[in-house]
Amino acid sequence: MEAEVLKQRTGLLGVDHPATIPASTNLAATYTRLGRYSEAEVLLLDVLKHNTESLGVDHPNTIHASANLAATYGRLGRYAEAEALEVEVLKQRTKLLGVDHPDTILASANLAVTYSRFGRHAEAEDLREDVLQRRMRLLGDRHPDTLYAMLRLTSTYKRTQRRPEALGLATKAHLGYVETLGENHPDSLKVAAFLASLTKKQSVKSG
DSSP states (O other): OHHHHHHHHHHHHOTTSTTHHHHHHHHHHHHHHTTOHHHHHHHHHHHHHHHHHHHOTTSHHHHHHHHHHHHHHHHTTOHHHHHHHHHHHHHHHHHHHOTTSHHHHHHHHHHHHHHHHHTOHHHHHHHHHHHHHHHHHHHOTTSHHHHHHHHHHHHHHHHTTOHHHHHHHHHHHHHHHHHHHOTTSHHHHHHHHHHHHHHHHHHHHHO
16 A cells, blocks of 8 residues: 555655655655564655755754665664664754653664664663663653653663672663563563563572
């Protein structure tokens, strides 16, 4: 369906028409959901090129296109290219939206994922600590985004050998999931299993 929409709009309006670009973006999102990342990349490159030329590098649509392409590079295992785009996206969103805007915080979180994939856990840790601090201040410590940020930082603490901090934060995250979702919710159970693994390893290390 989306492929046909894109074909029709391209034929009738041309590749650079404002109505064609969203169709390309939508089809790229579908390809991503289907795991067809190389096909998504081709479309997203075209979208980014068009938006840059017609709207400018600092337009929200252009920045969003860069973020989408960076995510695709990450899925393709092309982490250096993903990092280059994500660093620029974070810089632009910080300048245009401010450090506390949800899109800026998301950009920080995405860059942390790429650093973690590179094995650059200290840099990921710095970003994830900042993300968690902002989410707690802006959303509260029981918001789903805050709880997820706790888990991401917990996993980073584990990799940087800060197990006491990982255990304390995982305990707090588990309590938050249980209080908001119930102890038998799949997410609560996953966090409980992760917490149990941390507790076991900490006990073995202490013993």
